[in-house]
Amino acid sequence: MDADDLVDLVRNYNPRSDAELIRRAFAYGERMHDGQMRHSGEPYFTHPVAVAAILTEMRLDDATIVTALLHDVIEDTRSTYADLVKQFGKEVAELVDGVTKLTNLQLSSTETKQAENFRKLFMAMAKDLRVILVKLADRLHNMRTIKSMRADKQVQKSRETMEIYAPLAGRMGMQWMREELEDLAFRVLNPEGRSSIIRRFITLQRESGDVIYRISADIRHELEKAGIEADVFGRAKKPYSIWRKMQEKEQGFSRLSDIYGFRVITQSDEDCYRVLGAIHQRWRAVPGRFKDYISQPKSNGYRSIHTTVSGRDGKRVEVQIRSRRMHEVAEAGVAAHWAYRDGVRAENPFAVDPAKWIATLTAQFDSADDHDEFLEAVKLEMYQDQVFCFTPKGEVVKLPRGATPIDFAYAIHTRIGDACVGAKVDGLRVPLWTRLKNGQSVEIMTAEGQRPQVTWMDIAATGRAKTAIRRSLREEDRERFVKLGRELVRVAFEHIGRRATEKALTTAARQLGLAGPEDLLAHLGSAEITARQVIETLYPELAAKTGDEIDEARAVIGLSPGQTFKRADCCQPVPGERIVGITYRGRGVVVHAIDCEVLAELQDQTNRWVDLQWHSGRHPPVHVVSLDLTLSNDAGVLGRVCTLIGEQKANISDLRVLDRKPDFYRMIIDVELRDVEHLHAVRLALEADTDVAEVKRLRDPSRRP
Template sequence: MIAVDDLIALVRSYNPKTDEEKIKAAYDYGRQMHDGQMRQSGEPYFTHPVSVAAILTEQRLDDATIITALLHDTIEDTRASYSEIEKLFGKEIAELVDGVTKLTNIQLTSTETKQAENFRKLFMAMSKDLRVILVKLADRLHNMRTIRAMRAEKQAQKARETMDIFAPLAGRMGMQWMREELEDLAFKVLNPEGRASIIRRFITLQRESGDVIHKITSDMRDELEEADIEADVFGRAKKPYSIWRKMREKEQGFSRLSDIYGFRIITQSESDCYRALGAIHQRWRAVPGRFKDYISQPKSNGYRSLHTTVSGRDGKRVEVQIRTRQMHDVAESGVAAHWSYRDGVRSENPFAVDPAKWIAGLTERFEAAEDHDEFMEAVKLEMYSDQVFCFTPKGDVFKLPRGATPIDFAYAIHTRIGGSCVGAKVDGLRVPLWTRLKNGQSVDIITAEGQTPQATWIDIVKTGKAKSAIRKALRDEDRDRFVKLGRELARVAFSNIGKRATDKALETAARHLAISDREELLALIGSAEITTRQVVEAVYPALADKQGDVVSKDRAVVGLRPDQSFRRGPCCQPVPGERIVGITVRGQGVVVHAIDCAKLAEFEEQPERWVDLRWHEGPHPEIYTVTLELTITNDAGVLGRICTLIGEKKANISNLNFIDRKPDYYRLIMDLDLRDIEHLHAVMTALEAETDIAAVDRLRDPGRGLAAAAE
């Protein structure tokens, strides 16, 4: 364990004016509170907070952050309280310790809905004082460095959480060194064989070609000296996980991967950065499309640097980053540079970003998300994306995630511009709206009055802002159409039981189903979010349940043992009247398949799992869902006539989804609730006879059966 004097020496090295007595008091208090507690490795627990504090000294952080690290687990794990810490160390430190405690209690790996809410809490805690997340990141880094003491399943859970949340967050904050180490430590747990293979390849490469890093570093120093540029040059091999990710992204083997080495040139001034770039490009050939100027267009976390890739010795590609010492400090510390000390005073680094503005910019885009899925999508887009900088014709700059399109650019300017976008010019040339923008391009958006967002844009855009705005516009536009469709579906469903879908009946259904009003009910029916069966049962439960002398669902299949349950295979959706066979599935009873189901081929070598079944004789209720794919003409009233036709055949539409919209036709998927195979044939025959229906097919998907069997 690091002794208190050694820890104070680390702080004093960058802050000679540190409050040594206060740090010593926090050290003694933390050790006393954690006395008797042990880590899973068998070490005293207090070794962990001290190590976290030591990690933060590498970022030259202020006394308050160092003391918070020493005390960060006291409120949660010991008898210490907020009021006691406030009394001993002041309100600032008490609030920081409390903030870290609250972060620790947020369970970030859970269901999507809960995870979205927890991310909101995470950003809320960060917005109060960003230093709490700096302590939490250092806490996670030390835990990952000592993760081998944990149980295997706990290691995997922490590693996935680190890879999904903490590593991207460190990168988003500009702490790239921490991101890389967190990713590599998680990679070591999640894929030890993959990491070991990368390291073995490195050893072999070094044995075959010698110390490439030393040779290239020496060459670069010679070039800079000849150009009379004073600079430091550092080289390194990239982390195993970084190389593994590149191999997967580029679908290349290690031997074909070229840019596995990175070099940094630290100059004395900004002008020297560009002079050094010229010297490097004069000696080595630059790789086209790999130059980025983050000095003139810095990242939102304050990062500034010139990036280029050149063909070095023996044709090997190497990445080169060129920046000043102050830029390098921000590149190493990111947003944390705001609190960094040098020579006993807060570092006046002109490139350090204001943490309050940074967190405000990060969170404002999440506040507009209307549901959990949209929020999570926005979070992941923001945390995982690199950025490109594009210009309007007037020279205004907009930052977008890599892979963004002109539509993203239009929405970045204004929601109204995005919604009315009909085309774009990039660097003066007309391009498709799905074009991926590149750094430094000039984008001119073409708009037209009356244009509205298209459904296909959702799959084109990259930014959370654009996706949210498009979804909202589509919801508003589709509402009228869904209400009309819902009214027709409700009319047919009520007529099947001899009733009318009056306003009063629909209002009653809405009240019973806890839906705000009649219009909302019809919109939900039209968008297939609720079924007409639910609506009818809400108003007339007795009539809906009245089936006469029909065969109940629980005794629909003959041939099962008394202790066996069954369910229909989603792959073939068998209905009464079809020949069937059962396949036993552990923990799921028997899955019933049509005798001609393609999935049955998988079980040819497992005869012990086959069960001879048949449908029960007699009339069955209209509860067996069959999926149809229809191609219909795009004309007024066609869909209404189809719904009426299906209703006349006493079938219920339980779901409807458009999968392709063209000017002359629509393709849609429709789920119908039917009695038996004769009922299905009657419906399909009637549909095939309709002149506005180009094609009707029963949709069977073996993939759905495979997915279901794997559940």
């Protein structure tokens, strides 16, 4: 193709095109790439020309066509940004520079880098969407000619195309490009799978004849009877689309029903619904397979009616119904904004403003706190179909398929999401994990003081909701840890007759390498450090063991010389209880309480049993025991429990809330004790408190050595 051929392609839809500008760009690009060759052996400049030709099919403006011709000159030749500004103006130079930057992004790299590069990609999109249009056309031509590349490069480019560029084209409404990119990548990534689909199609056609022709004729017949003028097109779905359905539904090819698709293009918007009526009168509609994107358009401007019916011989067929103007946008997607006809921008009422589309797409990405959240949000947006739900006032909320009332609440406002306690769908109360469907009306119930729950992370589907939940949980956890840490340090200081002043905490934080007193308390509350460590940091002389205490390393009697021991986590024995040791190769002896359930599994392995007993005398308070407490959910109860434990000269090393209800909550408190008498004293003090409903010693056989 030479410059005149390209000019003719542009002038077919834009007679007022600046032919001289295109010819100059053609000549400049050809000169810059002179001597460069593609892997196929062709002159390199054939590639930019082919990219420009692809963009003419979308009837794009002169600046985009010129950018396609020049999109590799900054990257691969001696040409510079300043040269392009001088020769072709700032608009073209900016576009070429944008495409160059995208070319340098490794979108299939490691997760963190990939997320950051995705962010850059969306920033480029926000600046000028035509950059992405050129990049997509560039990728399409590269995939069409991929056979000339090395095998490993083919796989890398195909995977990147399948994961990033094809979904992006679909998200922009360019479904034809998405399908071709997917099929070209599928050809490389799974050639056997693709060939098997094509072979089965050929067999099916041989057995049943030309189904597409017969069904198309049936639809035309029904439209003629109804007096509706429209064009009818039919086709078999692309091999990759069928392969994906087979994987999703876990069905073989023979059991797939809707492998044919039909499109009806009407003369007017009103005729779309008349066509729908005619089709549903003739064939039975398949429940749950109807979507009206005319009354509820997609954010990229896509409008169409989708219905699936049981057609000839009971075969399911999908029918898309749209007007000619809707079809133009359906083919071009967001690119329809730049489409030309007869020398002027096409006046299509359904074409969306790219700036608004980008704004809606990127709004939630900006709120992502880290790379993983951003990448998750991008992939959710790119890979998911959308459902449209309504607020009680009739406002539309767009969500990805699989979204729940939690996602709906956060889509309205973060404050609504955080305070959500329940939801009604179409007037009926439903669980928060319910998957929403198209057209449902959703009412969110809120309550003051409600906070997001950890389980919501598994319920939410959107990046926006997950990000907000994470942020709230982090803030709530920190508040809770600081509060708990303050109680732990107060009790620990009182235990040695000191006060936990702000100055003391500041000094301890500095010595432990922490940011400040609040950071110290948060680390205490989350059990990252212990109150004992804080005491030892400030008052090593008070924290030191007294001379009459038994050395922790010599707490048991009966070990062989050189043997080490460890208390079993499953039963947590303490001095004063009857014990037995079990040998483990390379790990020494594990000490169990004599009534530990785990010992029943080892009764036939008597050669591993070691007769042990605790050393008599005073043991230090270092033996951790887990207590399972059920407490009243009232103000001050937790603080009082910590005080009661501290009064018994015991230290709390960790605390975990298992279940929180409006009236009671259950928690595990790890307490450092001397012996069984010390344990008895702590339990007795807790059981005597009116707000402590139950105290149990936690023994968990699953925590075996």
